Amino acid sequence: MALLDIRALSVDLPAPGGAIHALRRVDLTVTRGTIHGLIGESGCGKTMTAMALLGLLPRGADIGAERFLFDGMALRDVASSLRGRRIALISQDPAAALNPVLTIRRQIDDVLRAHHDLPRVARDARAVELLAATGLPDPARVLRSYPHQLSGGMQQRVVIAQALATGADLLIADEPTTALDVTIGAQVLALLRRLVQERGLTILMITHDMDVVAEVCDSATVLYAGTSVEDGPMSEVLTRPRHPYTRALLAALPDAGPPGTRLAAIEGRIPPPFEAIAGCAFAPRCAAAQAECRLRPPPERQDGQHRWTCLVERGTDDQAAA
Amino acid sequence: MGLGRYIFRRFILSAFVVVGVTFLVFVAAQVVPSDPAALYAGPRPSAEQIEKARAELHLEASLPERFIRFGKAMATGDFGVSYKSRRLISQDLAAFLPATLELAAFSTFLALLIGIPAGAFAAARRGGWLDRMGGLASIAAVAMPAFFLAMLLQFVFAKWLGVLPLSGRMSREIAISAPLAPVTGFALIDALLSRRFDAFGDALAHLILPALTLAAYPAGIAMRLTRSAMIEILERRHILAARALGLSGRRILFGHALPNAVGPALTVLGLSFAFALTGAVLVEIIFAWPGLGRYVSEAILSKDFPVIAAATLVVTLCYVAMNLVLDLAQALIDPRVTLK
Amino acid sequence: MRGLHQRLGWPGAVSLALILIAFGMALLAPWVAPFPDQGAGAPSIATKFLPPSADHLLGTDHLGRDMVSRVIYGARVSLSSGLLIVAFSLLIGLPVGVLAGYFGGWLDEGLMRITDVFLAFPALLLAVLMAAALGPGLLNSIVAVAVTWWPWYARMARAEVLALRGQPYVEAAQLMGVGHPRIILRHILPAAVRPLSVQAALDVGPALLTASALSFLGLGVLPPTADWGQMVDAGRKFFPERWWYSAAPGMAVFILALAFSVLGDALRDRAGGRRDGSA
Numbered sequence: 023m024a025l026l027d028i029r030a031l032s033v034d035l036p037a038p039g040g041a042i043h044a045l046r047r048v049d050l051t052v053t054r055g056t057i058h059g060l061i062g063e064s065g066c067g068k069t070m071t072a073m074a075l076l077g078l079l080p081r082g083a084d085i086g087a088e089r090f091l092f093d094g095m096a097l098r099d100v101a102s103s104l105r106g107r108r109i110a111l112i113s114q115d116p117a118a119a120l121n122p123v124l125t126i127r128r129q130i131d132d133v134l135r136a137h138h139d140l141p142r143v144a145r146d147a148r149a150v151e152l153l154a155a156t157g158l159p160d161p162a163r164v165l166r167s168y169p170h171q172l173s174g175g176m177q178q179r180v181v182i183a184q185a186l187a188t189g190a191d192l193l194i195a196d197e198p199t200t201a202l203d204v205t206i207g208a209q210v211l212a213l214l215r216r217l218v219q220e221r222g223l224t225i226l227m228i229t230h231d232m233d234v235v236a237e238v239c240d241s242a243t244v245l246y247a248g249t250s251v252e253d254g255p256m257s258e259v260l261t262r263p264r265h266p267y268t269r270a271l272l273a274a275l276p277d278a279g280p281p282g283t284r285l286a287a288i289e290g291r292i293p294p295p296f297e298a299i300a301g302c303a304f305a306p307r308c309a310a311a312q313a314e315c316r317l318r319p320p321p322e323r324q325d326g327q328h329r330w331t332c333l334v335e336r337g338t339d340d341q342a343a344a
Numbered sequence: 345m346g347l348g349r350y351i352f353r354r355f356i357l358s359a360f361v362v363v364g365v366t367f368l369v370f371v372a373a374q375v376v377p378s379d380p381a382a383l384y385a386g387p388r389p390s391a392e393q394i395e396k397a398r399a400e401l402h403l404e405a406s407l408p409e410r411f412i413r414f415g416k417a418m419a420t421g422d423f424g425v426s427y428k429s430r431r432l433i434s435q436d437l438a439a440f441l442p443a444t445l446e447l448a449a450f451s452t453f454l455a456l457l458i459g460i461p462a463g464a465f466a467a468a469r470r471g472g473w474l475d476r477m478g479g480l481a482s483i484a485a486v487a488m489p490a491f492f493l494a495m496l497l498q499f500v501f502a503k504w505l506g507v508l509p510l511s512g513r514m515s516r517e518i519a520i521s522a523p524l525a526p527v528t529g530f531a532l533i534d535a536l537l538s539r540r541f542d543a544f545g546d547a548l549a550h551l552i553l554p555a556l557t558l559a560a561y562p563a564g565i566a567m568r569l570t571r572s573a574m575i576e577i578l579e580r581r582h583i584l585a586a587r588a589l590g591l592s593g594r595r596i597l598f599g600h601a602l603p604n605a606v607g608p609a610l611t612v613l614g615l616s617f618a619f620a621l622t623g624a625v626l627v628e629i630i631f632a633w634p635g636l637g638r639y640v641s642e643a644i645l646s647k648d649f650p651v652i653a654a655a656t657l658v659v660t661l662c663y664v665a666m667n668l669v670l671d672l673a674q675a676l677i678d679p680r681v682t683l684k
Numbered sequence: 685m686r687g688l689h690q691r692l693g694w695p696g697a698v699s700l701a702l703i704l705i706a707f708g709m710a711l712l713a714p715w716v717a718p719f720p721d722q723g724a725g726a727p728s729i730a731t732k733f734l735p736p737s738a739d740h741l742l743g744t745d746h747l748g749r750d751m752v753s754r755v756i757y758g759a760r761v762s763l764s765s766g767l768l769i770v771a772f773s774l775l776i777g778l779p780v781g782v783l784a785g786y787f788g789g790w791l792d793e794g795l796m797r798i799t800d801v802f803l804a805f806p807a808l809l810l811a812v813l814m815a816a817a818l819g820p821g822l823l824n825s826i827v828a829v830a831v832t833w834w835p836w837y838a839r840m841a842r843a844e845v846l847a848l849r850g851q852p853y854v855e856a857a858q859l860m861g862v863g864h865p866r867i868i869l870r871h872i873l874p875a876a877v878r879p880l881s882v883q884a885a886l887d888v889g890p891a892l893l894t895a896s897a898l899s900f901l902g903l904g905v906l907p908p909t910a911d912w913g914q915m916v917d918a919g920r921k922f923f924p925e926r927w928w929y930s931a932a933p934g935m936a937v938f939i940l941a942l943a944f945s946v947l948g949d950a951l952r953d954r955a956g957g958r959r960d961g962s963a
Contacts, residue, residue, distance in 0.1 A: 076588050106590010113588065118581035123603045123678045132599060168679045181585070208684050220436055357800065364801030368810075372817040480732035481734045483949065489893055490935035491900045491914055499924045574828055622806035630920070641901055656805075658811045663806050 025192060025224050026052035026075075029089040032248075033067075033074055037084040042295045044070040044083075046248035046303065049329075052192075052241075057225045059217055059235040059256070061240035061271070063291055067248040068228045072194045075109055075226075077101025092192070101203055107137060110190035114197040116177035120169040126180055127165040133187040152183040175206035182213065186221075196228045211238045232275055234259055241327075244268050246294050247303040256330035257332070264330040267304045302333065310334050350675055358668045363415075365660050370414045373521065373653035396543035401432050423654035428646045436639060442529025443513060444628070444635035448620035450532075450551050457615040458559065459566025460609065464579045466567065467574035472599050478567060485564030490623050494557040494630040500555060510631040515546050554631040558623045562616030569571055573608035577601050614670045640667055696950025699943035702732030706940055710759040723753030725908025733926055743928035745918070751932045757910040758933055762940065765826050765904075768883045772830035774835055781841025783877060786849060786868055796842070797834040798944070807832040811894060818873045822905045829891065837880060844876040886951065889944025896937050898959035912937045 033045040045067045052058040060068050073079050078197045082298060092104065101109075113119030124342065130149045134140065140148065146165075153161035156179040169177055178198060185193050195214060199207030215238050217223055227239055235242050235256070242259050244252040244267065252265040263269045290307035293299060302308070305315040312334065320331045384397040398404065402413055417424065423433035453534065462482075466475040502510035513531060518524070524534045524543050532551070535544035577583070578601060586596045628637030636655050643651035692700065709716050717723040727747035734744040742751035784795040802810070814828035825881045848854060848871070857867050896913030898904050907918075912933035919929030 032372055078584070105588065110590070111588030113581060113585040116583060119585035119598050121582045121586070123606075124600065125627065128599075132591055132595065133589050134587070136589070136595065170680055181546060184585075184589055192590075277608070357797070360797055361801050361804040364798070365804055368801065368805070369813065372813050483945050484942060487889065487893070487938060487945045489896055489900075489913075489916075489934065489937045489941070491897060491913070492938060495916070495920065495923055495930055495934065497929070580836070582787050618806050622808040625808065625812060625901065629901075640812065644812065644901065644903065646818070649817075652813060652816050656809055659809055660805050664804050667804070 023096060024051045025054045025093055026050060026226070027089055028087065031074065031085070031087040032089055033070055033079060034084040034320040035080055037296070037324055040296055041084070041103060043248055043298075044295060045074070046172070046299065047250070048243075048245065048248070049250045049253065050243050052224060054191075054224050055218065055222055056240040057214065057227055057238050058226045059239035060226060061230065061232065061235055061242055062245035063230055063292065065295075066245040068230075068245055069196060070154070071245070072111065072196055072226070072228055075194060076105050076111060076193075078105070087216070088153045090166040100314075106133070106188045106190065108190050109192045110188040110196065112182055112185045112193055112195040115201045116181045117174065117201065118167065119181050120177060122169055124169055125165070126170075126172075128186055130165070130180070130184055133184050137188050140328070149183075149187070151233075151263070152186050153180070155186065155217070156180075158183075158210075168273075174202050175209065178202060178206075178210050179213070179266075182210075182217075186217070191222070192224045192226065194226045194228065198227070199229075199231070199234055207234075208237070214238060231316060244251065244271070246310040247299070247330075248295065249303050250293075251304065251332075254330075258326075258328040262328070264325075264328065265304075265332055266308045266310055266334075268330075270307075279298055302331070347675060347679075351672060354668060354675075355670055358664055362661065365664070366415050366657065368416060369410065369653045369657050369660075370411050372656075373649040389589060399641070418657060419655075424650040426643070426644070426651050427648045428651075433651055436651070437636070437654060437658055439529075440634060440636045440639045443531075443633060444621070444624050444637060444659075445662075446532065447554055447624055447628070447633060447635060448532045448557065448617055449549065451555035451620045452562065452613065452616040454555050454559035455562035455566055456609075456613065456619075459563040459612065459616075460570045462563075463567040463570025464574050466571045467578070475571075478571075482564035482567045485560040488560060489631060490557055490561065491626045493560055494554070494627055497553050497557055498630070509550050511550075512632070513547065513550050513634055514543070515550075518546050523579050554627050554633055557627050557631075558620045559616075562612070562619045565615055566612040569608050569612050570605075573605055574601075574620055577604045580604075603677065607674055610670050610674050610677075614667060617666055618663055621663060689724040689743050692947070692950040695946045699947040699950070702939065702943040705946065706759050706935055706943075707763060709756050710763050713756050713760055717750075717753035717756045719750040719753040722749035723757035723910060725910065728906075733929075736928055742932040743914070743926070745923065745929050746926075751928060754910045754915060755932050755936050756938065758915060759940075761822060761899075761911040762892045762896060762911065762913075762937065763888075763897040765822060765829075766888040768826045769829045769833055769895060770887050771957075772826060773833035774880065774884055775834075776830070777834035777837025777839075778841050778873075778877070778880065779842075782872060783800040783870060784838070785842035785845030786864070786872060792842070795838070799838050802835045805832065808894065808897060811898060812901065812903065815898050815901075817848045820903050820906055822909075825895060825904045828898065828903070829894050832894075833887075833891065837884070840880055840883060843875050844931075845872055848872055848875050854898060882951065885955070886944060886948035889941045889948070890945070892944075893937065893941045900955065 023174065028048060028050040030050040031045055032043070033052070034041040035044050035208065036042075048067065048071055050058075050060070050071070060071060062068050074083075074085065075092070077097075079085070082221040085098055087098070090107065094099070095104075097104070120126075120294060127146075127149065130152065131145055134145045134148060138145070138148075149165060150161045153164055158176060158179050160166050164172065164176065169180075172180065178201070181199075188212070201209055211234065214225055214227075218225055227234065229235060239252075239256050241255050242253070243250050244259070244265065246267045252259060252268045259268065260272070263272055293303055293306065301314070301318055302311070304321045305311040306314065315333050320333045322329060322331050323335070384401055389397070396441065402410060405413070420668060421434050423437065426433055427433065429436075462478050465477040469475055498510055513519075514524075515531040524531065524540060525538055527534050527537050531547035532544060535541070535547055583601060585595075586600050591600075623635075624635055624637035625640055626637070627633065628635045629641050632638070636659060640652055640655045642648075643655070692921050712722045713723060719728075722728055727749060728744075729748050731740070731744050731748035731750075732746060734740050734748075736743045740750050740752065742755065744750055746752065780795050780799070784792040810832045811825075811828045814831050817830060818824035839851075851871075854867060854871050857871060862870075895904065898912075899913035900913045900917045902914070904914055904915065907914065915933035916930045916937075919926065919931075919933070923930050
């Protein structure tokens with residue numbers, strides 16, 4: 023059974039002058055012991071999905087779903103009690119995610135105290151062990167430090183250690199590398215990969231960065247305007263993208279075309295979240311769109327593990343060109 | 345910069361400021377007024393009297409020499425003699441300073457008691473009517489001249505409602521028939537020490553109106569600062585991160601948000617106390633409060649410069665010392681301060 | 685073109701109007717005051733202590749002078765002291781801050797430590813000390829307050845200049861061998877003056893509050909010139925029986941200071957790009 027099994031999740035936020043459709047229709051299946059990418063541009067609903075999983079949606083949010091299950095439990099009811107116990111967040115931008123006026127010891131200890139009934143000495147030993155597990159040299163010194171005394175990469179490792187301290191089996195990593203430079207980011211990704219293998223964790227990796235996804239994810243879901251448009255094993259999604267939006271995303275990568283060609287930026291913009299959409303959300307920006315695309319929701323298509331929603335049926339061979 | 349170096353630097357700067365302040369006071373009190381000797385010698389002095397005064401005040405000496413003499417005298421608490429009353433200024437200060445400090449401390453307490461919760465509530469109910477009313481009240485409090493507010497409060501509470509005394513620090517019955525034994529000079533504390541609850545209530549009643557007058561401005565400032573600080577802190581990512589790690593709401597509010605708010609709170613404390621100390625000059629006259637403010641304002645009218653200089657210096661030193669303590673406290677609580 | 689009230693909000697627009705009216709009345713006092721001679725100080729014992737009425741909307745004082753006229757004439761002193769305090773403070777603070785920020789090093793260190801000394805004083809107390817030393821009088825009280833005021837502008841100017849000094853066009857000018865005075869006058873000063881002058885305009889309110897406190901203490905202008913702070917003090921002897929004597933000038937100070945404060949908030953909101961409460 024999948025650890026996370028979500029079908030047709032929608033989230034509406036109350037706003038003056040009508041609701042904001044933060045999520046329109048998200049399907050998401052995450053298998054235990056894997057890293058699953060959640061990909062999309064900013065504003066597509068990646069972070070909102072994470073907040074829904076953590077039970078941290080703004081007050082008055084209206085959640086709808088056909089299935090919204092974590093380990094077989096209805097998340098809508100138990101999200102806030104699972105938060106920090108079985109589902110934890112690795113925050114984006116560690117410099118902002120750590121409290122500047124508390125020592126690292128305090129900040130890890132607080133998490134340990136919230137979730138485990140351990141004496142102080144045992145908690146201290148556990149904190150050292152967790153920091154060591156994230157590859158931090160000299161954990162004892164790090165514990166005594168304040169956040170500003172650590173480098174960005176070290177701060178990110180501390181944030182990961184905090185997430186490990188919860189003992190959660192699903193970690194949501196929200197853009198864990200955007201605040202870091204490339205080499206440090208790669209080290210952090212390798213660390214996450216190792217943690218999944220060694221500790222049997224499951225990670226939902228939220229990112230807009232295709233390179234990150236390609237590097238560590240086993241499978242991925244592509245989000246567009248609060249809708250999941252494509253989903254499948256990493257190799258499938260990367261080499262044989264089926265949805266026009268995924269193709270466009272891949273084409274926009276700097277190393278996608280031959281040297282010297284211009285980046286293929288996607289024309290147009292994301293539909294505003296308060297707009298109702300009858301057909302395919304991507305239709306206005308889609309080169310292959312037909313008149314019908316705007317009228318009714320696109321059908322779901324499947325090829326083995328690979329699923330996508332698009333009206334237009336196409337072969338996969340033309341991707342080789344891009 | 346390490347904490348040790350920060351503290352060292354802060355102390356050096358304070359010492360420099362103390363010397364500078366002393367110099368400014370010296371310039372204002374000894375150099376600017378037309379002829380200190382004529383003032384010192386008393387009303388309608390003869391030529392010999394002025395000569396004698398000149399010698400007593402060492403006015404023939406060079407300016408640097410006079411400044412060093414002045415600084416030494418101030419450092420040893422020898423503030424000289426009042427031109428007018430011929431009393432030792434140090435004795436007068438010892439008598440009046442506690443009254444002013446008591447007033448300033450109590451009004452700071454009131455300002456924080458009103459301003460900080462009001463600001464926190466306004467932040468929690470941002471945009472609501474409570475927030476709007478609070479915003480208006482804080483603007484009004486900041487724009488209100490203290491001397492005018494004092495008169496309004498007197499009018500409403502003393503003359504119209506008659507619930508609080510008009511002025512003074514003690515009722516005549518207590519001050520004359522059964523005076524408090526001055527131990528600390530703080531009426532409230534002395535009353536408690538000698539278990540005189542009648543005197544305590546009386547002192548408190550006299551304290552409320554002047555303290556409220558002085559508290560209005562800092563309470564308005566405190567409310568605004570608290571409001572913006574709380575809004576900013578509660579929206580920070582590390583608060584969300586702490587929630588996402590499953591920490592309890594109470595733990596987050598008191599363990600994580602509050603330590604971040606201590607900085608702004610200390611700033612508010614400093615501002616309030618500083619305002620109360622200086623505002624006392626105005627308010628003490630109106631409420632006939634026997635403190636430094638009234639002492640100074642009387643000295644101003646009689647051009648009694650040694651008194652003005654000594655009082656200014658003492659109050660400023662209180663102020664410098666308080667700022668030093670607050671800065672050090674801030675550095676101990678928020679480790680980033682020492683980086684500046 | 686949007687209306688003033690849309691750009692400043694109603695409170696801000698009303699405040700601006702009040703301030704402009706106050707300026708207008710101060711300038712035109714001899715023509716708008718109902719009893720110009722009394723406003724200027726001429727007593728009229730026959731009408732002593734009249735309560736507010738149709739003839740004297742705010743009553744009369746202990747010398748029988750019409751309070752409306754006195755308050756209008758008082759606006760001249762209050763507004764001009766507010767303006768002059770800010771102007772004098774800018775005159776000292778701006779050069780100090782610009783020099784400290786531009787040249788840095790020991791000059792910066794020295795000037796900033798001097799600034800620290802002035803900031804170490806509780807402001808009103810230093811003003812009282814200075815005013816007492818200089819003696820009463822409008823100019824003296826203005827100078828006394830300006831002495832406590834300029835360090836703030838020095839600090840602001842220094843911060844502005846520090847930010848400007850790193851700008852490519854300033855560095856380019858330095859590399860091309862343009863002289864320091866020219867760079868300061870050409871590139872630094874104009875850019876630093878803008879934010880400072882906005883702040884200075886808003887400081888007129890607090891400045892006139894401080895000035896009125898000094899004149900309340902008897903350190904401002906001398907009678908018979910009308911001045912709000914001094915009028916409140918004069919009326920105190922007759923308070924609350926003749927409440928209008930103190931209340932009229934007291935309210936005048938309050939309303940004008942309030943108007944400056946509200947206008948300042950409105951301008952800050954506008955500069956911040958959004959109004960509070962709505963994201």
